Amino acid sequence: MPSTTAITVPQLSRLVGLPDAPVLIDVRIDEDYEADARLLPACYRRDFRAVSTWAAEFSGSKVVVICQRGQKLSQGVAAWLRHEGIAAESLEGGFEAWAEAEAPLVRASAVPSRDESGRTVWVTRSRPKVDRIACPWLIRRFVDPGAVFLFVDPAEVPLVAERFAAVPFDIEGVFWSHRGERCTFDTMIEEFGLRSEALDRLALIVRGADTARLDLVPQAAGFLAASLGLSRMFRDDLEQLDAGMLLYDAFFRWCRDATDETHNWPVGGKAQ
Numbered sequence: 001m002p003s004t005t006a007i008t009v010p011q012l013s014r015l016v017g018l019p020d021a022p023v024l025i026d027v028r029i030d031e032d033y034e035a036d037a038r039l040l041p042a043c044y045r046r047d048f049r050a051v052s053t054w055a056a057e058f059s060g061s062k063v064v065v066i067c068q069r070g071q072k073l074s075q076g077v078a079a080w081l082r083h084e085g086i087a088a089e090s091l092e093g094g095f096e097a098w099a100e101a102e103a104p105l106v107r108a109s110a111v112p113s114r115d116e117s118g119r120t121v122w123v124t125r126s127r128p129k130v131d132r133i134a135c136p137w138l139i140r141r142f143v144d145p146g147a148v149f150l151f152v153d154p155a156e157v158p159l160v161a162e163r164f165a166a167v168p169f170d171i172e173g174v175f176w177s178h179r180g181e182r183c184t185f186d187t188m189i190e191e192f193g194l195r196s197e198a199l200d201r202l203a204l205i206v207r208g209a210d211t212a213r214l215d216l217v218p219q220a221a222g223f224l225a226a227s228l229g230l231s232r233m234f235r236d237d238l239e240q241l242d243a244g245m246l247l248y249d250a251f252f253r254w255c256r257d258a259t260d261e262t263h264n265w266p267v268g269g270k271a272q
Helices: 009-013 030-035 048-058 072-083 094-100 131-142 152-164 185-190 197-210 220-232 237-258
Strands: 023-025 041-046 062-066 087-092 121-125 146-152
Touching: 009 087, 009 094, 062 072, 062 094, 087 094, 121 131, 121 152, 131 185, 131 197, 131 237, 146 152, 146 237, 185 197, 185 237, 197 220, 197 237, 220 237
Parallel strands: 023 041, 023 062, 062 087, 121 146
Antiparallel strands: none
């Protein structure tokens, strides 16, 4: 009989990267984590021994807890969270099963330092179009759901980064930026170690739209048009980012699930 308190790797992999994905919490012991310092996408790392002190942080969320093999630590933490009224499951087979399935993992060493609230802080140029929406989407969906993004005048990005301990991206001369013909979105996928056929497909669309190479894939032209339209609809960059998240969510789902699907009308020769 399937467990009512555990989720399988295939089940969880269908949820990762989506706006309604559960909160993921890694509770592996330090020795196991140091042996493979990668995390499931958008995963928080917490000490299982202190669950009573941090449980309330996830009140109202759906949670999946990950330990090395899906046994005592994740099951115990998930049970404690359920005691606190939090919908929590453990990952069947744990981190080892996820890695063995070659599901996406994030290289923890690539994630920047966090602020006092546990968030990564990023800064880039104002009035984003493509890459400066693509990168925040990738970070919030796969790296740090609570990431903060600061949009400022282009000339002020380096000084804002210095004064506010923020990570600059998508400007010349910084680590997180274009490399050759590849855009910043490509750089982030590579540096975070995210391996995913859907993300690779999305990266090609983003690259074509962001670098004016609309011949790379048929979707690039439409994606650029939608991105430019959004940039005209919103004066506030954060409002534009919020709206753009839905655009990227939709394209990610298409890249993952719908590339072979077509749509014709009328159906069967008759209007439906």
